[in-house]
Each structure stands twice: as structure tokens, then as C-alpha cells.
Amino acid sequence: MSHVVLKDVRRFFGDVEAVKSVNLEINKGEFFSLLGPSGCGKTTTLRLIGGFEQPSSGEIFICGEKVNGKPPYKRLVNTVFQNYALFPHMNVYDNVAFGLVQKNVPKETIKQKVSDILELVRLSGFEKRRIQQMSGGQQQRVALARALVNEPEVLLLDEPLGALDQKLRKSMQVELKQLQEKLGITFILVTHDQEEALSMSDRIAVMNEGRIEQVGKPYEIYEHPKTRFVADFIGVSNFLKVSVKDITSDIINLNLGGIHLKARKNGVPCKAGDELEVSIRPERLWLSRKPDNRADNVLKGAIADVRFLGDVFHYDVRLNGNVHILVSRQNLVFQEDESNFAPLAEGDDIFLHCMPESLKLVKT
Amino acid sequence: MIGKKERFLPYLYIAPAVVLMIFLTLLPNIYSLYIAFTNYSLYHFQHYDFVGLRNFVKVFSGSELQEFMSVFAWTMVWALASVFGMVLIGLLLAFPLNNRYLKGKDFYRTMFVIPWAIPAFITVLMWQGILNSDLGAVNVLLMGLYKIPIFHGLFGMLDGMTVFFYNIFHGMHIDFIANLLNGFHNFLAGFNGKIPWLDNGNWARVSVLIVNIWLGFPFMMSIIIGALQAIPSELYEAASVDGATPTTQFFAITVPLLRSAMLPVIISSFAFNFNQFGSIYLLTAGGPTVMGRTAGQTDILVTYSYKLAFNMFRFGLACAYAVFIFIIIASLSSVNFKLTGAFDD
Numbered sequence: 029m030s031h032v033v034l035k036d037v038r039r040f041f042g043d044v045e046a047v048k049s050v051n052l053e054i055n056k057g058e059f060f061s062l063l064g065p066s067g068c069g070k071t072t073t074l075r076l077i078g079g080f081e082q083p084s085s086g087e088i089f090i091c092g093e094k095v096n097g098k099p100p101y102k103r104l105v106n107t108v109f110q111n112y113a114l115f116p117h118m119n120v121y122d123n124v125a126f127g128l129v130q131k132n133v134p135k136e137t138i139k140q141k142v143s144d145i146l147e148l149v150r151l152s153g154f155e156k157r158r159i160q161q162m163s164g165g166q167q168q169r170v171a172l173a174r175a176l177v178n179e180p181e182v183l184l185l186d187e188p189l190g191a192l193d194q195k196l197r198k199s200m201q202v203e204l205k206q207l208q209e210k211l212g213i214t215f216i217l218v219t220h221d222q223e224e225a226l227s228m229s230d231r232i233a234v235m236n237e238g239r240i241e242q243v244g245k246p247y248e249i250y251e252h253p254k255t256r257f258v259a260d261f262i263g264v265s266n267f268l269k270v271s272v273k274d275i276t277s278d279i280i281n282l283n284l285g286g287i288h289l290k291a292r293k294n295g296v297p298c299k300a301g302d303e304l305e306v307s308i309r310p311e312r313l314w315l316s317r318k319p320d321n322r323a324d325n326v327l328k329g330a331i332a333d334v335r336f337l338g339d340v341f342h343y344d345v346r347l348n349g350n351v352h353i354l355v356s357r358q359n360l361v362f363q364e365d366e367s368n369f370a371p372l373a374e375g376d377d378i379f380l381h382c383m384p385e386s387l388k389l390v391k392t
Numbered sequence: 393m394i395g396k397k398e399r400f401l402p403y404l405y406i407a408p409a410v411v412l413m414i415f416l417t418l419l420p421n422i423y424s425l426y427i428a429f430t431n432y433s434l435y436h437f438q439h440y441d442f443v444g445l446r447n448f449v450k451v452f453s454g455s456e457l458q459e460f461m462s463v464f465a466w467t468m469v470w471a472l473a474s475v476f477g478m479v480l481i482g483l484l485l486a487f488p489l490n491n492r493y494l495k496g497k498d499f500y501r502t503m504f505v506i507p508w509a510i511p512a513f514i515t516v517l518m519w520q521g522i523l524n525s526d527l528g529a530v531n532v533l534l535m536g537l538y539k540i541p542i543f544h545g546l547f548g549m550l551d552g553m554t555v556f557f558y559n560i561f562h563g564m565h566i567d568f569i570a571n572l573l574n575g576f577h578n579f580l581a582g583f584n585g586k587i588p589w590l591d592n593g594n595w596a597r598v599s600v601l602i603v604n605i606w607l608g609f610p611f612m613m614s615i616i617i618g619a620l621q622a623i624p625s626e627l628y629e630a631a632s633v634d635g636a637t638p639t640t641q642f643f644a645i646t647v648p649l650l651r652s653a654m655l656p657v658i659i660s661s662f663a664f665n666f667n668q669f670g671s672i673y674l675l676t677a678g679g680p681t682v683m684g685r686t687a688g689q690t691d692i693l694v695t696y697s698y699k700l701a702f703n704m705f706r707f708g709l710a711c712a713y714a715v716f717i718f719i720i721i722a723s724l725s726s727v728n729f730k731l732t733g734a735f736d737d
Contacts, residue, residue, distance in 0.1 A: 078633070080629055099632065100629070100632050100633045101632060101633055101634065101635035101636075105633075106633055106634075107629070107630070107633050109626045109629070109630055110626070111624065111626060113624060113626035113627050113629065113630040114630075115627060115630075115631075115644070115645065116649070117648040117649060117652060126631070126634050126636070126644075127633070127634030127635065130634050130635040130636050130640065131635060174630075174634075175633075178633075178634065
């Protein structure tokens with residue numbers, strides 16, 4: 029039995045349908061992310077699970093219990109808010125103890141629980157601190173402690189790391205993931221940061237315009253994007269307009285402005301004569317000055333622009349018919365690679381190669 | 393290398409403001425401070441002398457001490473009651489007006505801000521007319537109502553109850569309450585719908601307070617609405633996740649956050665009302681007067697000091713009062729600055 033289930037959930041705000049028929053099954057103990065651009069309905073979906081919004085239609089189950097119409101505190105969830113929503117006039121202890129005080133838990137028990145949870149988030153000794161005296165990362169941990177002290181079955185996190193700087197965010201990502209593994213409770217994270225979602229989640233739901241585009245493990249989502257949106261939003265993709273020539277048992281032969289390309293079948297339906305798009309990741313193309321005949325797909329082009337990012341080069345390669353492709357190459361040096369070592373420069377003629385597996389047909 | 397011209401230029405830019413400040417604020421203040429140490433008055437108009445602290449000693453001795461004490465006491469009551477009334481009415485109006493489900497909110501808000509929007513000296517003079525004992529709108533209305541038997545009877549009943557309780561408290565020798573009730577009975581017994589709003593000392597104090605609160609509540613209301621809206625809704629959501637009821641949320645979040653936002657405003661409003669010259673001078677001119685006294689019954693320190701200077705021509709003494717007022721307001725302000733951290737960077 030899944031831990032959190034959304035069945036055909038819709039949410040209207042006036043005439044605007046913010047969440048369009050969302051179906052989700054989230055497992056117990058899973059780190060699940062809702063990923064999408066701003067305005068895609070991910071926060072609304074989270075608020076529906078948390079009980080801050082009620083669905084216009086559809087059903088929500090938490091731990092097998094239907095929670096439609098139930099207020100937040102009657103659900104086995106707790107929330108870490110985007111801007112932490114800590115009570116500014118209370119110290120750390122009172123903030124964390126707030127929920128337990130509401131439940132009339134005995135004072136001694138509260139003391140014990142608060143001190144345990146503060147130790148868990150590495151804030152022991154900060155009990156008497158005022159919130160304004162804490163750094164962003166510390167406030168984040170207080171917010172976590174305040175939510176976790178109530179022992180929720182499901183923890184909802186609404187862009188919890190959005191306000192932190194880059195370095196701190198990275199270390200908090202690790203910390204959050206470790207915490208979740210230690211506690212074994214279900215985390216549902218809302219984020220627009222794909223890297224955050226990819227690095228922390230067991231599974232990700234990519235949302236766009238109120239709909240779920242794809243649900244899957246981070247690797248699946250990145251390697252096998254089902255729609256153009258997912259391919260575009262997660263990582264970087266090149267899109268090429270192609271037509272289908274013919275289809276063999278596992279290879280689809282494609283035509284890109286007269287150039288023959290081979291793609292591996294990936295479940296996206298197509299037939300001979302179809303006009304569609306394939307996506308390819310910049311790191312799945314390799315460059316050389318001479319064509320590498322071992323490769324199935326060879327494209328001729330010229331370097332239009334070089335961008336050096338330190339660990340990686342980005343090449344903007346212009347193909348025939350003014351099609352541009354972004355190619356990335358690690359800043360590696362191999363001994364046997366001397367011919368390629370001479371840096372590529374703008375205007376150089378070049379050949380691009382890729383495997384049939386790297387070309388993905390996408391639904392538009 | 394900065395040339396002579398460039399070094400001179402910044403001073404030129406701030407010169408207009410500095411010149412205005414010197415002539416409009418600094419010099420008059422220094423001059424009045426100087427006057428406070430002289431015997432400048434009607435009798436020493438052309439040749440006045442430096443008399444040291446004599447004016448200050450005078451404030452705190454003899455018959456002047458009596459004047460000072462009664463005026464100072466009323467000033468404190470006046471400022472406290474004004475702020476209290478403004479905050480109370482402001483709160484009572486701000487909560488419903490902050491409710492997002494209230495319809496016609498903009499209309500109500502506009503209506504309530506009118507006392508703030510119209511120049512105070514016009515509305516205070518209007519109030520003077522409204523509160524006129526014989527022809528004012530309030531008394532005309534009350535006298536009309538009094539003629540209706542039901543209201544007449546109501547007042548009779550009220551008087552009867554007053555007498556009843558007076559007898560009880562009188563019998564128990566609780567004189568304080570008995571005297572109050574007796575006064576109330578005397579008022580009711582002579583009542584014919586006509587209230588001496590500006591003619592009787594106590595009523596005049598009530599009147600100036602009513603008018604002053606009427607002038608000041610829109611500001612408080614706006615500040616409170618702003619403070620309420622500045623509380624992030626996430627705080628209420630966070631509290632509701634933890635099972636806090638609306639009542640708990642009100643006392644655990646709204647009240648403390650409102651208090652910290654309001655405290656500086658309340659203190660500066662106290663200082664402002666402490667010196668609220670217009671409401672009193674335009675409505676009662678400090679009156680009604682008391683036989684043998686310079687200060688009228690609604691005079692506060694600032695109107696009294698004005699009277700000393702421009703009715704009695706005792707400029708030295710008036711300036712000593714001004715210095716005293718300055719010390720009070722300055723210490724209040726410093727408390728306020730400390731509280732709000734206005735001078736912290």
C-alpha cells in the first residue's frame with residue numbers, strides 16, 4: 029500500500045486550473061520530489077497534501093486514510109515552509125516545542141523530545157537563542173526540528189533550501205538526505221532546482237502547467253525523458269526536427285535534412301513518414317577533426333562559438349541548414365588523444381558522432 | 393587629486409537644508425533656551441536680565457507649583473487616554489477591515505480615514521460647533537430624544553438605580569464610590585438632554601479627548617492594519633499544522649507580533665499627544681477657566697506655556713516650561729530610539 033496517494037486530484041482557483049488531474053503514489057520511506065518551473069502547480073499539490081488547500085475534485089489518501097476535508101493538524105504530516113515560518117518572537121526552544129505544547133504533552137516529555145531533536149539537527153545548546161540571531165542554515169535546521177519533533181509520517185518541504193547560498197545549499201542537501209535515511213519517514217520535496225531533485229530524490233515527478241509529465245527515478249528521468257518538456261527542463265538537450273524513414277526491429281532510421289541518423293526505439297510511438305523531434309544531450313556527442321567511421325551517426329559541422337567553463341568546454345556547432353547543436357566536452361587530456369588536443373576554435377570544421385541510444389524520440 | 397572646487401561643492405549642496413535648519417530650528421530653540429534663564433516679561437520688556445535658574449525654581453515652588461502639578465497631571469492623563477482610545481478604536485476597526493472576506497473594504501477604509509484626511513483645524517472648529525451646549529447638533533439631538541417618553545423613562549430608571557446603589561455604598565461607608573454616584577445622580581436629576589460639553593470642566597475634558605481620539609484613530613487603524621498584514625500567513629499555517637486553534641494563534645502570534653510592531657508607534661504617539669496643541673487650543677482654548685488660576689481645566693503643558701507667553705507675557709517662565717517639555721519628550725524619544733534601534737546601523 030502506498031503511503032501517500034493522489035487520485036485524479038484537481039484544484040481550481042477561480043477559472044484557473046492550477047492542478048490538473050494529478051495521480052501519484054508515493055511509497056513509505058521514500059524521498060519524493062515534485063520538480064517543475066514556477067507556476068507549474070507543484071506547491072499547490074504539496075499544499076493539497078498538507079491540508080492548506082482542499083482539492084476541487086479527486087481524493088487524497090495518507091497512510092491509507094482519506095484526508096479530504098481534514099485540517100492540517102489532523103493529518104499525519106508536517107511541513108517545512110519556504111521561508112521557514114519560524115515565530116520571530118520566540119526562541120529556538122519555544123519554536124520547536126510549539127506543536128507539543130498545543131497537544132498538551134507533559135513538560136518533561138517536551139524537554140526531552142526537544143533536546144533529542146535539536147541534537148539530531150546539530151543545534152544542541154542553541155535552545156535560548158532568538159531566531160534573528162541564527163544564520164540561514166541554522167534557521168533551516170530549526171524549521172526542520174520544529175516539524176520533526178511532532179513525529180510526522182510524512183514531511184512536506186516547500187523549497188526548503190531556496191533561501192540559502194550555493195555552498196550551504198549543497199551541504200544541506202547532503203544533510204537532509206542523511207536525515208531522511210536515518211529517520212525513514214517519507215519526505216515530499218518541492219523544488220525548481222533540478223540538481224537538488226536529482227541528487228536527493230528516490231523518485232521525481234516532473235510537473236508542467238498543472239500536470240505531471242513524468243514520474244521516475246532520477247536516472248530514468250534524465251536518461252529516458254518521455255516528453256520534450258522533461259528533456260528540456262532536466263539538464264540540457266538539443267532538439268532536432270527529423271522525419272522517420274523506416275523502422276527495423278529495434279532501430280529507427282531518421283532523416284535530418286538529408287543526413288541519415290539511427291536511433292534506438294524507446295517506446296515513443298512512431299511510423300514511417302512521421303515528422304518528429306529527437307533530443308540529444310550535449311555530453312553524448314563526441315567531436316573530432318576527422319570522421320570516426322566506427323560511429324553509427326556522423327554529422328558534419330563547424331564550430332560557431334566556444335565557451336570555456338573550467339571543467340568543461342561548451343561548443344556551439346552549426347550543422348547544414350543552420351541547425352545549431354550544443355556539445356560539451358570534459359576538459360580532459362589523454363596521451364593517445366594528441367590530435368584532438370589542439371584546442372578547437374571558432375570556425376573549425378568538425379565532425380560530431382553519437383550512439384543510436386543517445387538519440388531519444390520525444391513526445392511534443 | 394581633488395580640486396578646491398570639488399571640495400567645496402558638497403557643502404554647497406547641503407547648504408540650503410543647513411541654512412533652513414539653523415534659522416528655523418536651531419536658533420529659535422537656542423533663543424528660547426536663553427530666554428528661560430532671563431526675566432523677560434511684560435515688566436521687563438526692553439531691559440531684561442539673566443536670572444539663572446529662577447524661572448525653573450518658580451515652576452516648582454509656591455502657587456506656581458500648584459498650577460504646574462494640576463496641568464502636568466492632566467497632561468499625562470490626556471496623553472495616555474488619547475493613545476489608549478486611539479489604539480483601542482484602531483484595533484476594533486483594524487481586525488474586521490483586515491478580514492479578506494469583508495466586502496466593501498475599500499469603502500469603509502476610505503470613510504474611516506476621513507478624520508485624518510481633512511485638516512484638523514477645520515474639523516476641530518466644526519466639533520466646537522457640534523458640541524455647543526445650546527445650538528450644537530449633539531445636544532439638539534439629545535434634547536429631542538429626551539422629549540420622547542421612552543428615553544425620559546429610561547433616564548428616570550437610571551437615576552433610580554443610581555440612587556439605589558448610592559444608598560448601598562453610602563450605608564457601607566465606601567465614600568469614594570458613593571460620592572461618584574452622588575455626582576452622577578445630581579447630573580441625572582438635572583438632566584434635560586443638555587450636556588455642558590465645553591462649559592463644564594469635566595465634560596470639557598471628555599470632549600477634548602473625544603475629538604482628539606476621533607482625529608487620531610485613523611492613523612492607528614492604518615498602522616495596525618499594516619502591522620497585521622506584515623505578519624506572514626505562513627506563520628499561521630505553521631501554527632495550524634501544529635494544531636493551534638484560532639484563539640491560540642491569536643495570542644501566540646498576532647498579539648506578540650502586533651505588540652512589537654506597535655510599541656514604537658505608541659510611544660511616539662504619546663509624545664505627539666503630549667504636545668497636541670491644536671485639539672485643545674481650538675476647541676476649548678484650555679478652558680473653562682478656574683477662578684484665580686492661569687491654567688484652565690483642559691490646559692496641557694504646551695497650551696499653558698502658550699498662555700503664559702502670549703496672554704500673560706511671562707516669556708521667561710513660558711520658556712522654562714518649554715525646556716521642561718523638551719526634557720520629557722526627549723527622554724521619551726530616546727527610549728523609543730533604543731527600543732526600535734533607529735540609531736543602530
